[in-house]
Amino acid sequence: MVDTIIKVLIIAVLFFLAYKLIFSGSRGLTLFEMHFKDGKLNRHKGKIPEKFERDCRAIAKSNKLTCTVRAEKSGDVRLHVSANIGDNLVQQIRNQFPFEYYDKKHVDASKLKG
Numbered sequence: 001m002v003d004t005i006i007k008v009l010i011i012a013v014l015f016f017l018a019y020k021l022i023f024s025g026s027r028g029l030t031l032f033e034m035h036f037k038d039g040k041l042n043r044h045k046g047k048i049p050e051k052f053e054r055d056c057r058a059i060a061k062s063n064k065l066t067c068t069v070r071a072e073k074s075g076d077v078r079l080h081v082s083a084n085i086g087d088n089l090v091q092q093i094r095n096q097f098p099f100e101y102y103d104k105k106h107v108d109a110s111k112l113k114g
Contacts, residue, residue: 028074031102039064046071055096063089077102 032046034053039061041053056069067082079097081090 028072028078031071031073031077033068033070035068036060036065038066049098049101052096052098056093059089059092059096065089069093071097071102073102 030046032044032048034044034048034056035042036056041057041060044053059065060067063085065085067085068080069082070080072078072080077099079094079099081093
């Protein structure tokens with residue numbers, strides 16, 4: 001009886017670990033996240049470029065948006081916007097995002113000194 005319970009427990013743990021490995025690795029490093037509710041910035045985390053934050057606030061306020069805007073870095077920077085807003089508003093937000101700010105190559109000076 002105890003032997004069967006241990007086997008079931010081990011199988012459950014293995015399924016849980018497999019699930020976590022398959023579905024949790026799809027996201028990269030979150031640079032920032034902004035949550036808008038009825039056109040106002042409800043909460044945020046991370047370092048948001050100032051001009052992008054101002055522009056997003058203006059777009060959200062004029063259209064009374066309730067959405068989430070998130071930037072992730074996994075190799076290159078990707079901007080994710082909630083699916084509950086229209087494509088034209090998503091494109092307006094993407095046009096304001098400073099992709100070139102994150103595409104800068106940082107040179108490690110400590111390795112150059114030889």
